[in-house]
Amino acid sequence: MKVLVTGGAGYVGSAVARLLVDAGHEVVVLDDLSRNDASQVPAGARLVQARIHDAATVLTPDAGFDAVLHFAGLIAAGESMVQPELHWDNNTVGSLALLDAMRAAGVRRLVFSSTAATYGDPSELPLTENAVTKPVNTYGATKLAVDMAIASEAHAHELAAVSLRYFNVAGALVLPDGSMIGERHDPETHLIPIALQVAAGQREKLAIFGDDYPTPDGTCIRDYIHVGDLAQAHLLALEAARPGEHRVYNLGNGTGFSCKEVVDAVREVTGHPLPVEMAPRRPGDPAELVASSARARAELGWTPAKPDLRDIVADAWTFFRSGL
Numbered sequence: 005m006k007v008l009v010t011g012g013a014g015y016v017g018s019a020v021a022r023l024l025v026d027a028g029h030e031v032v033v034l035d036d037l038s039r040n041d042a043s044q045v046p047a048g049a050r051l052v053q054a055r056i057h058d059a060a061t062v063l064t065p066d067a068g069f070d071a072v073l074h075f076a077g078l079i080a081a082g083e084s085m086v087q088p089e090l091h092w093d094n095n096t097v098g099s100l101a102l103l104d105a106m107r108a109a110g111v112r113r114l115v116f117s118s119t120a121a122t123y124g125d126p127s128e129l130p131l132t133e134n135a136v137t138k139p140v141n142t143y144g145a146t147k148l149a150v151d152m153a154i155a156s157e158a159h160a161h162e163l164a165a166v167s168l169r170y171f172n173v174a175g176a177l178v179l180p181d182g183s184m185i186g187e188r189h190d191p192e193t194h195l196i197p198i199a200l201q202v203a204a205g206q207r208e209k210l211a212i213f214g215d216d217y218p219t220p221d222g223t224c225i226r227d228y229i230h231v232g233d234l235a236q237a238h239l240l241a242l243e244a245a246r247p248g249e250h251r252v253y254n255l256g257n258g259t260g261f262s263c264k265e266v267v268d269a270v271r272e273v274t275g276h277p278l279p280v281e282m283a284p285r286r287p288g289d290p291a292e293l294v295a296s297s298a299r300a301r302a303e304l305g306w307t308p309a310k311p312d313l314r315d316i317v318a319d320a321w322t323f324f325r326s327g328l
Protein backbone atom coordinates (compact mmCIF):
# COMPACT_ATOMS: atom_id res chain seq x y z
CA MET A 5 0.00 0.00 0.00
CA LYS A 6 0.98 3.63 -0.40
CA VAL A 7 0.34 5.20 2.98
CA LEU A 8 0.44 8.71 4.39
CA VAL A 9 1.65 8.81 8.00
CA THR A 10 0.79 12.15 9.59
CA GLY A 11 2.99 12.91 12.60
CA GLY A 12 5.45 10.30 11.35
CA ALA A 13 8.40 12.13 12.92
CA GLY A 14 6.91 11.69 16.39
CA TYR A 15 7.37 8.94 18.95
CA VAL A 16 4.54 6.57 18.00
CA GLY A 17 4.22 7.75 14.38
CA SER A 18 7.87 7.10 13.58
CA ALA A 19 7.71 3.65 15.18
CA VAL A 20 4.72 2.71 13.04
CA ALA A 21 6.27 4.30 9.94
CA ARG A 22 9.32 2.13 10.48
CA LEU A 23 7.24 -1.06 10.74
CA LEU A 24 5.32 -0.06 7.60
CA VAL A 25 8.55 0.49 5.64
CA ASP A 26 9.87 -2.86 6.87
CA ALA A 27 6.60 -4.54 5.79
CA GLY A 28 7.14 -3.25 2.24
CA HIS A 29 4.67 -0.35 2.16
CA GLU A 30 5.46 2.94 0.44
CA VAL A 31 5.48 5.52 3.24
CA VAL A 32 5.15 9.29 3.02
CA VAL A 33 5.42 11.18 6.31
CA LEU A 34 3.56 14.46 6.79
CA ASP A 35 4.88 16.35 9.82
CA ASP A 36 5.27 20.05 10.58
CA LEU A 37 8.28 19.27 12.81
CA SER A 38 6.90 21.68 15.43
CA ARG A 39 7.52 19.15 18.21
CA ASN A 40 9.77 16.64 16.42
CA ASP A 41 12.83 16.72 14.25
CA ALA A 42 13.43 15.21 10.84
CA SER A 43 16.00 12.74 12.16
CA GLN A 44 13.15 10.74 13.69
CA VAL A 45 11.62 9.98 10.28
CA PRO A 46 12.68 6.42 9.46
CA ALA A 47 14.96 5.72 6.51
CA GLY A 48 12.92 4.62 3.52
CA ALA A 49 10.08 7.06 4.24
CA ARG A 50 9.76 10.39 2.41
CA LEU A 51 9.17 13.46 4.58
CA VAL A 52 6.89 16.31 3.57
CA GLN A 53 7.10 19.16 6.07
CA ALA A 54 3.62 20.66 6.31
CA ARG A 55 0.84 21.27 8.79
CA ILE A 56 -1.97 18.77 9.04
CA HIS A 57 -4.31 21.58 7.96
CA ASP A 58 -2.54 21.50 4.59
CA ALA A 59 -2.84 17.74 4.07
CA ALA A 60 -4.61 18.37 0.74
CA THR A 61 -1.32 19.54 -0.77
CA VAL A 62 0.05 16.00 -0.42
CA LEU A 63 -3.13 13.99 -0.55
CA THR A 64 -4.02 14.91 -4.13
CA PRO A 65 -6.42 12.78 -6.18
CA ASP A 66 -3.62 11.56 -8.46
CA ALA A 67 -1.05 10.81 -5.71
CA GLY A 68 -2.31 7.24 -5.41
CA PHE A 69 -2.54 6.90 -1.63
CA ASP A 70 -4.38 3.84 -0.32
CA ALA A 71 -4.55 4.77 3.35
CA VAL A 72 -3.75 7.32 6.02
CA LEU A 73 -2.43 6.67 9.52
CA HIS A 74 -3.13 9.84 11.46
CA PHE A 75 -0.83 10.50 14.45
CA ALA A 76 -0.26 14.26 14.09
CA GLY A 77 -1.59 16.06 17.12
CA LEU A 78 -0.76 17.58 20.46
CA ILE A 79 -0.67 15.06 23.27
CA ALA A 80 -0.01 16.77 26.59
CA ALA A 81 -3.22 16.74 28.64
CA GLY A 82 -1.79 19.31 31.09
CA GLU A 83 -1.00 21.73 28.26
CA SER A 84 -4.51 21.32 26.87
CA MET A 85 -5.93 22.82 30.08
CA VAL A 86 -3.90 26.02 29.80
CA GLN A 87 -3.76 26.41 26.00
CA PRO A 88 -6.96 24.68 24.86
CA GLU A 89 -7.07 26.66 21.62
CA LEU A 90 -3.86 24.98 20.46
CA HIS A 91 -5.38 21.53 20.97
CA TRP A 92 -8.69 22.36 19.28
CA ASP A 93 -6.89 23.79 16.28
CA ASN A 94 -4.21 21.13 15.83
CA ASN A 95 -6.20 18.09 16.86
CA THR A 96 -9.74 18.82 15.74
CA VAL A 97 -9.62 21.49 13.04
CA GLY A 98 -6.54 19.83 11.52
CA SER A 99 -8.20 16.41 11.51
CA LEU A 100 -11.35 17.76 9.84
CA ALA A 101 -9.13 19.22 7.11
CA LEU A 102 -7.50 15.81 6.74
CA LEU A 103 -10.91 14.09 6.39
CA ASP A 104 -11.87 16.64 3.70
CA ALA A 105 -8.61 16.02 1.83
CA MET A 106 -9.07 12.25 2.05
CA ARG A 107 -12.64 12.49 0.69
CA ALA A 108 -11.56 14.76 -2.16
CA ALA A 109 -8.69 12.41 -3.05
CA GLY A 110 -10.78 9.25 -2.74
CA VAL A 111 -8.58 7.79 0.01
CA ARG A 112 -10.96 5.60 1.99
CA ARG A 113 -8.90 3.88 4.69
CA LEU A 114 -7.87 5.49 7.99
CA VAL A 115 -6.26 4.51 11.29
CA PHE A 116 -6.51 7.26 13.90
CA SER A 117 -4.60 7.81 17.15
CA SER A 118 -7.36 8.28 19.70
CA THR A 119 -6.84 8.13 23.43
CA ALA A 120 -7.97 6.80 26.78
CA ALA A 121 -8.48 10.47 27.67
CA THR A 122 -11.78 10.35 25.71
CA TYR A 123 -13.34 8.47 28.66
CA GLY A 124 -12.56 10.95 31.43
CA ASP A 125 -13.12 9.61 34.93
CA PRO A 126 -14.13 6.03 34.20
CA SER A 127 -17.69 4.83 34.58
CA GLU A 128 -16.29 1.28 34.75
CA LEU A 129 -12.91 -0.43 35.24
CA PRO A 130 -11.31 -1.86 33.25
CA LEU A 131 -12.54 0.47 30.53
CA THR A 132 -14.23 -1.16 27.55
CA GLU A 133 -15.04 0.67 24.34
CA ASN A 134 -18.67 0.89 25.51
CA ALA A 135 -17.77 3.01 28.54
CA VAL A 136 -19.19 6.52 28.83
CA THR A 137 -17.03 9.11 27.05
CA LYS A 138 -16.89 12.23 29.19
CA PRO A 139 -13.40 13.75 28.92
CA VAL A 140 -12.02 15.71 31.88
CA ASN A 141 -9.33 17.45 29.84
CA THR A 142 -9.46 19.43 26.61
CA TYR A 143 -7.03 17.05 24.93
CA GLY A 144 -9.49 14.16 25.39
CA ALA A 145 -12.37 16.32 24.16
CA THR A 146 -10.50 17.28 20.98
CA LYS A 147 -9.80 13.61 20.21
CA LEU A 148 -13.37 12.52 21.00
CA ALA A 149 -14.67 15.15 18.58
CA VAL A 150 -12.47 13.63 15.87
CA ASP A 151 -13.64 10.11 16.69
CA MET A 152 -17.22 11.31 16.21
CA ALA A 153 -16.38 13.02 12.93
CA ILE A 154 -14.70 9.83 11.70
CA ALA A 155 -17.78 7.78 12.62
CA SER A 156 -19.98 10.12 10.57
CA GLU A 157 -17.55 10.04 7.67
CA ALA A 158 -17.46 6.23 7.72
CA HIS A 159 -21.23 5.91 7.71
CA ALA A 160 -21.97 8.66 5.19
CA HIS A 161 -19.03 8.24 2.83
CA GLU A 162 -17.88 4.62 3.09
CA LEU A 163 -14.65 5.36 4.94
CA ALA A 164 -12.97 2.27 6.40
CA ALA A 165 -11.80 3.57 9.77
CA VAL A 166 -10.29 2.42 13.02
CA SER A 167 -9.67 4.58 16.11
CA LEU A 168 -7.09 3.16 18.48
CA ARG A 169 -7.49 4.47 22.02
CA TYR A 170 -4.02 4.43 23.52
CA PHE A 171 -3.52 4.18 27.23
CA ASN A 172 -0.05 5.27 28.50
CA VAL A 173 2.57 4.58 25.87
CA ALA A 174 6.18 4.08 26.95
CA GLY A 175 9.32 2.08 26.17
CA ALA A 176 11.24 1.98 22.90
CA LEU A 177 10.89 -0.01 19.70
CA VAL A 178 13.86 -2.37 19.44
CA LEU A 179 14.65 -3.09 15.79
CA PRO A 180 16.24 -6.26 14.41
CA ASP A 181 19.53 -4.41 13.76
CA GLY A 182 19.65 -3.36 17.43
CA SER A 183 18.73 0.28 16.79
CA MET A 184 15.83 1.83 18.71
CA ILE A 185 13.03 4.33 18.28
CA GLY A 186 12.08 5.92 21.57
CA GLU A 187 10.47 8.83 23.34
CA ARG A 188 12.07 12.26 23.02
CA HIS A 189 9.57 15.02 23.65
CA ASP A 190 10.66 18.61 24.09
CA PRO A 191 9.53 19.74 26.56
CA GLU A 192 9.05 16.36 28.25
CA THR A 193 5.87 16.05 30.30
CA HIS A 194 5.44 12.28 30.70
CA LEU A 195 6.08 10.42 33.92
CA ILE A 196 8.50 7.68 32.82
CA PRO A 197 10.88 9.81 30.70
CA ILE A 198 10.94 12.48 33.41
CA ALA A 199 11.81 9.83 36.01
CA LEU A 200 14.60 8.62 33.70
CA GLN A 201 15.92 12.18 33.43
CA VAL A 202 16.24 12.17 37.22
CA ALA A 203 17.99 8.79 37.13
CA ALA A 204 20.40 10.17 34.52
CA GLY A 205 21.21 13.19 36.67
CA GLN A 206 19.50 15.67 34.34
CA ARG A 207 16.92 16.67 36.97
CA GLU A 208 17.24 16.80 40.71
CA LYS A 209 13.94 15.14 41.60
CA LEU A 210 10.58 14.04 40.34
CA ALA A 211 7.41 15.89 41.34
CA ILE A 212 4.38 13.64 41.78
CA PHE A 213 1.23 15.56 40.93
CA GLY A 214 -1.21 14.79 43.72
CA ASP A 215 -1.34 12.12 46.44
CA ASP A 216 -4.95 12.71 47.48
CA TYR A 217 -6.69 10.78 44.71
CA PRO A 218 -9.16 8.01 45.62
CA THR A 219 -6.58 5.27 44.90
CA PRO A 220 -4.79 2.94 47.37
CA ASP A 221 -1.65 5.12 47.67
CA GLY A 222 -3.35 8.39 46.69
CA THR A 223 -1.48 8.83 43.37
CA CYS A 224 -2.99 8.45 39.89
CA ILE A 225 -3.15 5.02 38.31
CA ARG A 226 -2.33 4.41 34.65
CA ASP A 227 -2.07 1.40 32.31
CA TYR A 228 1.30 1.39 30.50
CA ILE A 229 1.70 -0.12 27.03
CA HIS A 230 4.95 -0.80 25.17
CA VAL A 231 5.33 1.32 22.03
CA GLY A 232 6.30 -1.78 20.01
CA ASP A 233 3.06 -3.52 20.96
CA LEU A 234 1.11 -0.37 20.18
CA ALA A 235 2.83 -0.05 16.80
CA GLN A 236 1.95 -3.64 15.86
CA ALA A 237 -1.72 -2.94 16.57
CA HIS A 238 -1.69 -0.25 13.85
CA LEU A 239 -0.63 -2.72 11.18
CA LEU A 240 -3.40 -5.08 12.26
CA ALA A 241 -5.94 -2.24 12.29
CA LEU A 242 -4.91 -1.13 8.81
CA GLU A 243 -5.78 -4.59 7.48
CA ALA A 244 -8.96 -4.97 9.54
CA ALA A 245 -10.65 -1.69 8.51
CA ARG A 246 -13.87 -2.22 6.49
CA PRO A 247 -15.76 0.33 4.31
CA GLY A 248 -18.63 2.02 6.09
CA GLU A 249 -17.41 0.93 9.54
CA HIS A 250 -15.74 2.91 12.28
CA ARG A 251 -14.21 0.53 14.78
CA VAL A 252 -12.80 1.58 18.14
CA TYR A 253 -10.22 -0.42 20.10
CA ASN A 254 -8.68 0.25 23.52
CA LEU A 255 -4.98 -0.57 23.73
CA GLY A 256 -3.47 -1.22 27.13
CA ASN A 257 -2.34 -4.15 29.22
CA GLY A 258 -5.21 -4.25 31.71
CA THR A 259 -3.03 -3.57 34.77
CA GLY A 260 -2.89 -0.25 36.56
CA PHE A 261 0.21 1.19 38.22
CA SER A 262 0.17 4.19 40.52
CA CYS A 263 2.72 6.98 40.01
CA LYS A 264 4.52 5.70 43.13
CA GLU A 265 4.63 2.18 41.70
CA VAL A 266 6.06 3.53 38.44
CA VAL A 267 8.74 5.34 40.44
CA ASP A 268 9.56 2.05 42.20
CA ALA A 269 9.88 0.29 38.83
CA VAL A 270 12.21 3.03 37.58
CA ARG A 271 14.28 2.72 40.76
CA GLU A 272 14.53 -1.04 40.24
CA VAL A 273 15.56 -0.77 36.58
CA THR A 274 18.01 2.13 36.94
CA GLY A 275 19.39 1.42 40.42
CA HIS A 276 18.94 5.12 41.21
CA PRO A 277 17.27 6.20 44.49
CA LEU A 278 15.13 8.69 42.53
CA PRO A 279 14.14 11.40 44.98
CA VAL A 280 10.51 12.49 44.71
CA GLU A 281 8.47 15.35 46.11
CA MET A 282 4.71 15.61 46.35
CA ALA A 283 3.22 18.45 44.32
CA PRO A 284 -0.35 19.71 43.78
CA ARG A 285 -2.66 17.89 41.40
CA ARG A 286 -2.19 18.63 37.70
CA PRO A 287 -5.51 19.86 36.22
CA GLY A 288 -7.23 17.39 33.90
CA ASP A 289 -5.83 14.16 35.39
CA PRO A 290 -8.37 11.32 35.86
CA ALA A 291 -7.64 9.29 39.00
CA GLU A 292 -7.45 5.92 37.28
CA LEU A 293 -7.30 4.65 33.69
CA VAL A 294 -7.04 0.93 33.03
CA ALA A 295 -7.95 -0.69 29.72
CA SER A 296 -9.84 -3.74 28.71
CA SER A 297 -8.27 -4.65 25.37
CA ALA A 298 -10.39 -7.78 24.98
CA ARG A 299 -11.91 -6.44 21.76
CA ALA A 300 -8.51 -5.76 20.15
CA ARG A 301 -7.32 -9.20 21.14
CA ALA A 302 -10.44 -10.92 19.79
CA GLU A 303 -11.02 -8.91 16.60
CA LEU A 304 -7.52 -7.83 15.59
CA GLY A 305 -5.68 -10.86 16.95
CA TRP A 306 -3.48 -8.44 18.92
CA THR A 307 -1.23 -9.94 21.60
CA PRO A 308 1.20 -7.68 23.44
CA ALA A 309 4.75 -9.07 23.50
CA LYS A 310 6.01 -6.88 26.36
CA PRO A 311 3.18 -6.33 28.86
CA ASP A 312 5.46 -6.13 31.91
CA LEU A 313 6.07 -2.61 33.26
CA ARG A 314 9.68 -3.44 34.12
CA ASP A 315 10.38 -4.52 30.51
CA ILE A 316 8.76 -1.31 29.26
CA VAL A 317 10.85 0.85 31.62
CA ALA A 318 14.00 -1.16 30.80
CA ASP A 319 13.62 -0.48 27.05
CA ALA A 320 12.93 3.19 27.75
CA TRP A 321 16.10 3.34 29.89
CA THR A 322 18.24 1.61 27.24
CA PHE A 323 17.01 4.10 24.64
CA PHE A 324 17.48 7.04 26.98
CA ARG A 325 21.09 6.08 27.77
CA SER A 326 21.86 5.61 24.06
CA GLY A 327 21.25 9.35 23.64
CA LEU A 328 23.48 10.49 26.53
Ligand code: UFG
Binds near residue numbers: 080121213
Ligand atom coordinates in the same frame (compact mmCIF):
# COMPACT_ATOMS: atom_id res chain seq x y z
N1 UFG B 1 2.99 12.80 36.49
C1 UFG B 1 3.64 13.22 37.64
N2 UFG B 1 4.78 13.94 37.49
C2 UFG B 1 5.31 14.26 36.28
C3 UFG B 1 4.63 13.84 35.12
C4 UFG B 1 3.46 13.10 35.26
O1 UFG B 1 3.20 12.94 38.75
O2 UFG B 1 6.34 14.94 36.23
C5 UFG B 1 1.76 12.01 36.64
C6 UFG B 1 0.55 12.66 36.00
O3 UFG B 1 -0.02 13.62 36.85
C7 UFG B 1 -0.33 11.44 35.78
C8 UFG B 1 0.68 10.31 35.49
O4 UFG B 1 1.93 10.78 36.00
O5 UFG B 1 -1.03 11.12 36.93
C9 UFG B 1 0.86 10.04 34.02
O6 UFG B 1 1.08 11.28 33.38
P1 UFG B 1 1.66 11.41 31.91
O7 UFG B 1 1.82 12.87 31.62
O8 UFG B 1 2.85 10.53 31.76
O9 UFG B 1 0.50 10.79 31.00
P2 UFG B 1 -1.06 11.11 30.99
O10 UFG B 1 -1.75 9.99 31.71
O11 UFG B 1 -1.37 12.49 31.40
O12 UFG B 1 -1.38 11.08 29.43
C10 UFG B 1 -0.92 10.04 28.60
C11 UFG B 1 -0.80 10.58 27.19
C12 UFG B 1 -2.15 10.93 26.68
C13 UFG B 1 -3.11 9.79 26.86
C14 UFG B 1 -3.13 9.29 28.27
C15 UFG B 1 -4.03 8.09 28.35
O13 UFG B 1 0.03 11.73 27.15
O14 UFG B 1 -2.02 11.24 25.32
O15 UFG B 1 -1.81 8.96 28.66
O16 UFG B 1 -3.95 7.44 29.58
F1 UFG B 1 -4.35 10.18 26.56
